Amino acid sequence: MKYPGHPGVWKMLTAAVCVALLGCLHAQELQGHISVILLGATGDLARKYLWQGLFQLYLDEAGKGHSFRFHGAALTTTEQGQEVIAKVLESLSCPKDTAPARCAELKDQFQQLSEYRRLKTAEDYLALSKDIEAWVQREGLQEVGRVFYFSVPPFAYADIARNINSSCRPGPGAWLRVALEKPFGHDHSSAQQLATELGSFFQEDEMYRVDHYLGKQVVAQILPFRDQNREALDGLWNRHHVERVEIIMKETVDAEGRTSFYEEYGVIRDVLQNHLSEILTLVAMELPRNVSSSEAVLQHKLQAFRALRGLQKGSAVLGQYQAYSEQVRRELQKPDGFHSLTPTFAGILVHIDNLRWEGVPFILMSGKALDERVSYVRILFKNQACCVQSEKHWVPDQSRCLPQQIVFYIGHGELGSPAVLVSRNLFRPSLPSASWKEVPGQPELHLFGRPLSDYYAYSPVREQDAYSILISHIFHHRKDSFITTENLLASWIFWTPLLDSLAHEVPRLYPGGAENGHLLDFEFSGNHLAFSQQPLEQLVPGPGSGPTPSDFQVLRAKYRESPLISAWPEELIAKLADDIEATAVQAVRRFGKFHLALSGGSSPVALFQQLATGHYGFPWAHTHLWLADERCVPLWDPESNFQGLQVHLLQHVRVPYYNIHPMPVHLRQRLCAEEDRGAQVYAEEISALVANSSFDLVLLGMGTDGHTASLFPQSPTGLDGEQLVVLTKSPFRPYQRMSLSLPLINRARKVAVLVMGRMKREIAVLVSRVGHEPRKWPISGVLPDSGQLVWYMDYEAFLG
Secondary structure: OOOOOOHHHHHHHHHHHHHHHHHHHHHHHHHEEEEEEEEOOOOHHHHHHHHHHHHHHHHHHOOOOEEEEEEEEEOOOHHHHHHHHHHHHHOOOOOOOOOHHHHHHHHHHHHHOEEEEEOOOHHHHHHHHHHHHHHHHHOOOEEEEEEEEEOOOHHHHHHHHHHHHHHOOOOOOOEEEEEEEOOOOOOHHHHHHHHHHHHOOOOHHHEEEEOHHHHOHHHHHHHHHHHHOHHHHOOOOOOOOEEEEEEEEEOOOOOOOOHHHHHHHHHHHHHHHHHHHHHHHHHHOOOOOOOOOHHHHHHHHHHHHHOEOOOOHHHEEEEEEOOHHHHHHHHOOOOOOOOOOOOOEEEEEEOEOOOOOOOOOEEEEEEOOOOOOEEEEEEEEOOOOOOOOOHHHOOOOOOOOOOOEEEEEEEEOOOOOOEEEEEOOOOOOOOOOOOEEEOOOOOOOEEOOEEHHHEEEEEEOOOOOHHHHHHHHHHOOOHHHOEOHHHHHHHHHHHHHHHHHOOOOOOEEEOOHHHHOOOOOEEEEOOEEEEOOOOHHHHOOOOOOOOOHHHOOOEEEEEOOEEEEEEOHHHHHHHHHHHHHHHHHHHHHHHOOEEEEEOOOOOOHHHHHHHHHHOOOOOHHHEEEEEOEEEOOOOOOOOOHHHHHHHHOHHHOOOOHHHEEOOOOEEOOEEOOHHHOHHHHHHHHHHHHOHHHOOOEEEEEOOOOOOEOOEOOOOOOOOOOOOOEEEEEOOOOOOEEEEEOHHHHOOOOEEEEEEOOHHHHHHHHHHHHOOOOOOOOHHHHOOOOOOEEEEEEEHHHHHO
């Protein structure tokens, strides 16, 4: 339809609309202002990576509706700081495809928007906030948000956070984002303390804990790769097909110049607890339906952390390059005789207790002064094929006999760049063609025992620095690239017990570089890792070499007129596990079944783990498991004895579910209520299933007050009479308990009492001297009517 008026009117209206639209667009560009404050702006990390990352953010986002200003801040004086920042800004680089003249123009724009200021006191932060507000008002802008990047030591976090919270938060309607650099604590306790301090100033949604490995292009591609190749991977990504997973970070450099940091943290805290653990969760987690949902990804990562099986001392091997102690002595002014125990190399064996990954070893390894610099994740699949033709006829994309693996090659090494590799005899992977390209052939290059031509290999079209990617993700509120408080604490809960157990371990010395040879090679079996080679200096013990625990044999003696077996803890547990298995086998031969009653507490945990991982001939299918006592808490409660049995034993062995008999402490949504008759119900179950109510074996412990099972001193309940199962009161939380009675325990064919640790030395001496006084020391009343009592006591409890 034609406009009915004069043609000139239409032209005028068109021009007016265009001007208005351009005005709106211009206003939109100038409406949203973001301030980025880089704390520690003159430090190494900032100079090497963070200013470049901020420049990249400016290149990517300028002109898309936001304006920026960048405030470098530190404790350095204004004059010195400005001088450092000027040099850094001059050294910034543009993407390779940017023309030199355009690059110079962009750098000049960024320099005009960047400044340095000293930030120390609350007044300094308040002055910064007022300057930002004045700038926004003067330019006619609306403040969208502020980013504070903490490139400072964690001990400074609390004071800075307090100043930001009190004096430098943006006004209503604008967001605050705070990026925090590791380390995030030294163990679970310190991480919890730091998280609590930060949580008093910032909301969880405002904090972005940075692990720069999550910004590396190949690491960031793990979840998208799994998502885009769901169809091919769904049947492969599990325990039935995966032989093992290796997560490796090797370095050629040593710790020189960083020994102050390294003496406090060591390789496990520096690399494994964060970088490699985060990668492990990306590989092992259940894949959310929508991998773009930060909330779903973080929840699934948390579930993966919580499924990790607890680590033992035997789960690790440690090393230290030979020059390290000398470097520590020199840099930290230690005396000539000082020798550090800090590991610079570690190999850790991790298992995941869920249906997908049960039994699959995850090997985490990192070290300094090694033979090459390389990082990768390698998923090696089981080879279940048998090929009739000779190897010379095997074709890479057809033969099922060639190795099948997926490698997320994070960087460096012989390939020299990040890449995703998939064996051609697995499947052709799908990757986004706009950002990933096929790696050109390199005939001489072999990776993981095969020529590069055996793989579908893809590398990024444009390599990007990890910090540039993470800074962009902070800007775009991509929380899944960062570590939440929950995930951080879950990681420390997993790692802290191992770190505590290794605190006094002497690491294996290695020369460094290519001279290491096979000295650091290790092997795994069950839950245990061990070096493949014994070091040369240990092959022939020198004069004056002290005895080691393995030099002592198991000691056999008498205790309270009954057999005593004493040894170092690992040997004692191994002996007890062997004896239990022998008793089980004998009972099954004679009666067709084995009834075993187990106490709770911490002492049996190592025994349960030993039975789960080292006794494949145990007749679990014919074993009935009973509890000697239970705390009056729900069975899924961490304090429940049954829950401990479930975590450390039941989920690793195949006991028919109808042969498992937890104590009925939780009936009708009540705990140990007399009217629910839980004790009588358990007694009736025992009478019905256990011949003469005589267990084949009862395993007990001994408390520091002389209690056993949940029979306590100065309490007559359960010490005599006809009741088989009783409700008792404990002096310790949780106070209510259920326990087998002493008369029932003494009907057993065999009773084993496990006593471990220096804390038990005093009560062990006392009980050795008393007679039958169960009201004072219930353990003294344990003496089977016609069965056998055997004491299993480690050297610390027995000898002190």
